[in-house]
Amino acid sequence: MSIPPELLVTQVTAQRSETFGPIYRALFEGSEELGLDAEAVCQSIDKEALTLTLFYVHERAKGEASFYHPHINVIPPEFTTLLWVSETELDFIQGSPLYYIASTMREAVNDVYDAVVPRLLQVFGDKFAKASSATNRDFLWAYTILDSRAFKLRHPVDGQHGSDASEGALLTTVAPLIDLANHVLTDEEAQLESLGIDPTTGHLRIIVPKHATASKGQPLYLKYNELANWQLLLFYGFAIPNNTFDGVNLMLDIPDEQDNPQMEMRKMLLLNAGEEAGFGLEHTIRLQPDTPILTPELLGSLRLLLAEGDELDGVTVDTLDELFVQPLSKENETRVLITLRQLFENMLEQYPTTIEHDRQQLGKEESMFHRWCLLYMIGQKEILQGAIVTTKAMLERAQ
Template sequence: VFNQAEQHIDQETLILTLFLLHERSKGIKSFWYPHIQVLPTTFSTPLFHKENYVESTSVYYLTETMRQSMSEVCDLINPKTFTLEDFLWAYTIIDSRGFKLTDFGTTLIPLADFANHVSFAQEASLCSKGVDKQTNRFILKTTDKKIQAGDELCLKYNNELANWQLLLYYGFAIENNPFDSILLEIKMDPNDTYEMEMKKNAFTKFKYVE
């Protein structure tokens, strides 16, 4: 199943998704019950609210592709204890709240996953220091930014994320996002190498592609 599903979802994410579903099914008997209880039950991502997004946009198309992929993975697993919607919930938890750590791969870290996103590191009130190899503990430290009582605690999630990426994976967008970009699909005749080269040069010149 894992080999067949790999074209749709990486093994780490799939294993964690299934583990989370299994632990949730155990209810109060699960060691992770307190953490699972405070996880969101719904999301604002397009995967759950496709009807709110305009057809023919990149986010709409990518959402369609993702949902179809997850549906195929679910069919491969042939679950008896959870539905496709349950699977999408667990997948979104892992995908939107997981930390990718060098020595541990994708990891869910209770409490650390409650921090929200900022575009620039200097705006963050928290920063990840990874895992201390001596204590085997994840280190999350405050930055030099002054924190007042009641302030929101924020991390810089990832590299420079465009709004379509933030929307697709996290369910929000940032006004005046300095890293914003759009996806353009340009049809080209593969037999016309001159046309392909001209269009590529034009987009590169105006920094539409790298």
């Protein structure tokens, strides 16, 4: 399958549109008439996403007059992602990190709509869209297209086919037809594979891999990426049982060391110096075969952050990696493991239901959306429980 560049929808498509181009320029090139602070708006949504969201609202409002009408016409009018569900349904994931992420995104999308669309309708009127075709729900529909159907693809420089695609621009891209393919976990399960943009022709090339079998009437699948269930539920509206890419994301705290600012400064310098090696404040724990749930990067970062007194003596940028494999001291290792145990227990306590309750409900639940929520919640709790068991065992050995 080869999808020509004329059908690929990107920010460049929107900029060059005869009907939307003036709206784009007014929004982002400082039109006094519009009176919008685009830079402030783009603190809640990036410029590329805002451009494409407004472009889809604009093109959908044109109806059959739109060049993209056949493509738009097959996109469902509603979605099953967390941006679309009711507050009651969102409560199904209460206590999880995803609940906060989804709530924040819903609020941000509404705020962007309120800041931008009414002003565009006032200034451009039907040249942008009829008011009845540019409601909050229409804006959400267009935004969800990017979340659920777009890919990051590298395009030839300035659209000049024949240039080296590796040097081209990485653009959010909606590709008609291929956006209909569903996701699978592994390459072996997929009947489709993207070869990216051909630098000679500018076409997006999709093939059926040699290992795949594709029968008439059967759905075709494409591996989007290595996606955890929180990403699938948030952006695509479903979850996968036994998702090997599931993980619990952690954010470590920086200890308050007002009494010893030099120690705090040294820790931050070492943490930044070791960033490429894996030191940092953000980590993910997973339940995977032959892989420790408490990664060396997580343990090494906490050993550094929780160091006291002279425990960092001798630790330099050159010897920093040693923290991945050995404790600074018995006392330091105990602090690290107690901190992790408390972190995991606190995260687990945020959930209003137990894992046993969720497993029972999974067998009874008829709603597919609720089943997907339970799959996500069970996965998170299994990882946290595994981390607690591992941390307690390591703590016993350390003491």
